[in-house]
Amino acid sequence: MPRQVRWIWILLAFHLALGLVAFGHFLATGQYVVLGWYFWALGSLFFLVMTSTEFCLAMICRSWFDSDEPMRLAWGMIACAALARLAGVVLRAVSDGHLPWGNWHQLSQPFGGLFANLGQLGLVVGGPLSMAFLAIGLGRVLVIQRKFHLAGYLTRGDKALLFLVLAFSISQLAINLPLLWNHPSLGTMLLWLSDPLLSLLLIEAILVRRSVIRMGQGLVAKCWGMFVLAIVITSAGDAAIWASSHGLLSEQMTAISWYIWFLAAAAFASAPAYQFAAISLTREDSVHSPAMR
Amino acid sequence: MRLLGRWELMVWRRKLPSASVREMRIEAAPASGLDDLQVRLNLWSNLWAQDSESTSRSEAQQLVAERLSRWLERCFGQHVQNSLRGNQSHISLASSTPIFTAFLGRRATRELSRRVLQDI
Numbered sequence: 001m002p003r004q005v006r007w008i009w010i011l012l013a014f015h016l017a018l019g020l021v022a023f024g025h026f027l028a029t030g031q032y033v034v035l036g037w038y039f040w041a042l043g044s045l046f047f048l049v050m051t052s053t054e055f056c057l058a059m060i061c062r063s064w065f066d067s068d069e070p071m072r073l074a075w076g077m078i079a080c081a082a083l084a085r086l087a088g089v090v091l092r093a094v095s096d097g098h099l100p101w102g103n104w105h106q107l108s109q110p111f112g113g114l115f116a117n118l119g120q121l122g123l124v125v126g127g128p129l130s131m132a133f134l135a136i137g138l139g140r141v142l143v144i145q146r147k148f149h150l151a152g153y154l155t156r157g158d159k160a161l162l163f164l165v166l167a168f169s170i171s172q173l174a175i176n177l178p179l180l181w182n183h184p185s186l187g188t189m190l191l192w193l194s195d196p197l198l199s200l201l202l203i204e205a206i207l208v209r210r211s212v213i214r215m216g217q218g219l220v221a222k223c224w225g226m227f228v229l230a231i232v233i234t235s236a237g238d239a240a241i242w243a244s245s246h247g248l249l250s251e252q253m254t255a256i257s258w259y260i261w262f263l264a265a266a267a268f269a270s271a272p273a274y275q276f277a278a279i280s281l282t283r284e285d286s287v288h289s290p291a292m293r
Numbered sequence: 294m295r296l297l298g299r300w301e302l303m304v305w306r307r308k309l310p311s312a313s314v315r316e317m318r319i320e321a322a323p324a325s326g327l328d329d330l331q332v333r334l335n336l337w338s339n340l341w342a343q344d345s346e347s348t349s350r351s352e353a354q355q356l357v358a359e360r361l362s363r364w365l366e367r368c369f370g371q372h373v374q375n376s377l378r379g380n381q382s383h384i385s386l387a388s389s390t391p392i393f394t395a396f397l398g399r400r401a402t403r404e405l406s407r408r409v410l411q412d413i
Contacts, residue, residue, distance in 0.1 A: 064398040071395060148392050150373070216370015220396050278368050279397055282404040 002219070002277030005270050008053065012266040015046050019259055026255060039258060044093045050265040051086035057272035058082050064279050070144055077137030078272065081130045085268070088126015095119035120187040128190050131197035138204040138227065145211045152210030162203060165235075169199040198235055205231040219281065223274035230267035237261055340410070341386045353413050354383075360409045361389050368397065 001009075022038035025031075058079035065072035095118035145151050154162070172195040180189075205228040212228065215221035240257035243249050249257065340357050361384045365373050369392070374384055386406065393402040 064401055066399055069394075069398060071398065144395050148395065212370075214372055216366070216372040218366060218368045218370035218373070220368050221370045221373075279401045281367065282397065282401045282408065 002273060002280075004053075004057070004273035004276060008050070008266050008269050008273060011046075011049070012262060015042065015262060016259065018042060019262070023255060023259075027252065035255060043262070044089065046262060047089045047265055048086070048093075050269045051082055051089055054269040054272055055079055055082035055086055057269070057276050061272050061275045061279065070140060074137045074140040074144075075272075075275075077133045077140065081133035081137065082268070082272075084130035084133060085126045088122045088124075088130065091122030091125060092119050095122055120185070120191070124187050124190045128193040128197055131194065131201055134227075135197060135200050135204060138201070138208060141224065142204060142207055142211075145208070150211040150214050151207065152214050154206070154210065158206050158210070162206065165199045165202050169196045172196075195238070198231075198238060201231045202235055219274050219278035223271050223278070226267050226271035226274060230264050230271065233260055233264040233267060237264060340413070356413060357386065357409055358383050361386065364393075364405060364409065365389060368393070 019038055019042075022035045025034040058075055062072055062075035062079055065075065142151065173192070176192045208224050209228045212221045212225045237257065237260040240249065240254075240260060244254045244257065336353070339351065340354060362374060365384065373392070386409070390402060390406070393405055397405070
């Protein structure tokens with residue numbers, strides 16, 4: 001495992017270990033004090049570190065491609081997606097007053113018009129906007145993979161999953177469209193795009209996964225495999241929110257489902273770390289060492 | 294007008310100092326130098342693209358194919374060679390360079406090619 005990826009997952013393991021302690025306290029006492037503090041302080045910090053890492057690594061990967069190379073655009077879009085997620089985390093932290101420095105509560109007041117409040121703006125930037133950037137980037141990658149005959153055929157299982165995803169998206173749109181008569185804010189309407197965009201990302205993820213299976217277990221294959229994992233985990237988190245809002249999950253299960261987002265953040269950060277490792281490999285001598293030959 | 298002036302300035306700046314054709318003196322290269330160049334070019338073209346019809350491979354070609362296979366496996370995976378080979382039975386620089394360039398970038402591929410051709 002490359003060094004950067006190893007550090008990301010060690011950090012995640014350490015963070016989740018602390019999270020388990022907080023969850024244990026919640027189970028023992030039934031109070032949200034420690035759990036709330038964990039997500040409030042450590043959770044926000046973890047997201048900031050992961051999204052910053054992802055953005056920096058994606059920008060380094062982008063810099064290795066010349067302006068006329070197609071992958072430069074793909075990595076540029078992935079970097080934009082990471083930056084949007086980072087901005088979303090910051091905006092939400094500012095809105096909720098989660099930052100330890102300064103009093104930002106005044107900014108979280110409703111400023112009307114386009115967005116209900118700063119938190120909603122953060123949700124839009126870190127959600128649909130970030131997904132749109134990622135969808136463009138992955139679309140570009142799929143085109144390149146098809147060019148090299150790496151795109152695989154969809155199995156029956158893939159098609160069944162696609163059908164489910166599309167059905168879920170259409171049902172969500174059918175629920176949301178009548179609400180247009182209530183004149184919702186632009187932010188609310190943009191948030192409705194989350195499910196269709198996540199469906200698009202899942203479709204792309206399934207196609208990318210097929211091509212990864214055709215490649216094997218190399219660093220570049222793992223890079224795109226990590227994006228697939230991150231998108232699937234994000235979908236699971238989205239489904240958990242939906243289930244929780246419909247009262248399908250118990251209080252304990254709802255609390256556990258919040259940890260899903262840490263896994264997604266780590267998977268998103270690991271993807272450019274694998275690509276960076278593949279690029280770095282070309283500058284190392286280890287491949288031609290006697291042990292490798 | 295101003296834009297045109299700028300364009301002319303850019304053209305003027307891009308002019309490279311070059312000797313006039315009359316001043317150039319082309320001297321005949323020694324025969325041994327040409328032979329050496331021909332040998333090098335033949336070696337390079339053999340390493341670049343493995344002839345699909347020929348079955349025998351030189352040691353250098355074999356080494357390049359082995360190194361490329363190892364790089365392909367490390368970067369992409371063990372199955373990617375099947376997608377690349379197509380009609381050819383062996384991996385060559387010509388068949389593998391496009392995929393390396395597409396996914397790793399031109400500069401990284403240049404470094405990689407340098408390492409593949411090291412000591413050959």
